[in-house]
Amino acid sequence: MIQVSPGDSEPTAFAGEMMLRVTILSLLISFSLACDHLHHGDQVSSAAAVPETEKIAHPALEPEMVLIPAGPFLMGSDDLSKAEKPVHQVYLEAYYIGKFEVTNAQFKTFCDATGRPYPQARWTLHSHDTSASYLVEKPSYPVVDINWDDAVAYCQWLSEKTSKKYRLATEAEWEKAARGGLEGKKYPWGDEAYDADGRYRANCGSQADNDNRREKDGFLYTAPVGSFAPNEYGLYDMAGNVWEWCADVYDPNYYQHSPERNPAGPNSEKNSDEKRVIRGGSWFGGPEHMQCAARLWDYPGIRYASTGFRVAMTP
DSSP: OOOOOTTOHHHHHHHHHHHHHHHHHHHHHHHHHHHHHHHHHTOOOTTBOOTTGGGSOOOSSSOOEEEEOSEEEEEOOSSSOGGGOSOEEEEEOOEEEESSOOBHHHHHHHHHHHTOOOOOOBSSTTOOOBSHHHHHHOTTSBOOSOOHHHHHHHHHHHHHHHTSEEEOOOHHHHHHHHHTTOTTOSBTTBSOSBOTTSOBSSSOOOSSOOHHHHGGGTOSSOOOTTOBOOOTTSOOOSSSSSEEEEEEEOOTTGGGTOOSBSOOOSOOOOOTTOOEEEESOOTTSOGGGGSTTOOEEEOTTOOOTTEEOOOEEEO
């Protein structure tokens, strides 16, 4: 430490210069730390789109649709559970499917027109926040807290409003769309769940209620639709973000006897408790559920903050 007296002008000048340098260095370090904090606080995957996604306007009535061409594809997986076996060829006629999951803005239009209550679910067992505010404040996020009956009612209402044939996708249609033309790959982009930086390529997290794990992709709960790169068909969020209802009744043995052309799932017994297929994984599930072939089910009346849907349409 430099000792100076009031009469020592040269050491005083030197000390002043040192203080100036220390001040400048401190400012530079503070700026660097601030930038680093911003980077990690909004840690969006390198596969993600620009962070302005929420400002993108999506149609309030008719969802944007993508035509999936007619033709065969390989459905299922031999690497997952018995329910995904065997890998088998399926031929589908051409159909349309939503470019994005149905958004809050689109479902709000339906609720306002029909008097249906707004969806409202707690995000987690430990959270007092609900999805109700998202319906108004986050229009470009996927709607959640949707059961199978809600999704079917929305498709029926949209069909009546537009004179088009909106519906839920069959399980086979959903899987073909998710694969985007990539045969035999685990995910819509390939075989790796993570990007080169070790971050998820879609919005998913952990089965445990673990905020740090869930924020690894940049989002604690849902992400605005289209926040991550699309597959080769131009479809967004076919993996992660929210589970998506399909039209089919769930049967773990269905692949062993399903028809090769346009399989529509097992015959429904018109039982309200019949299990229905959900696909794609969500913000609250691990990457294993995001695999294109992964099958899961839920009862049609169940609602979760991790479940939404996208629409399909018959040409």
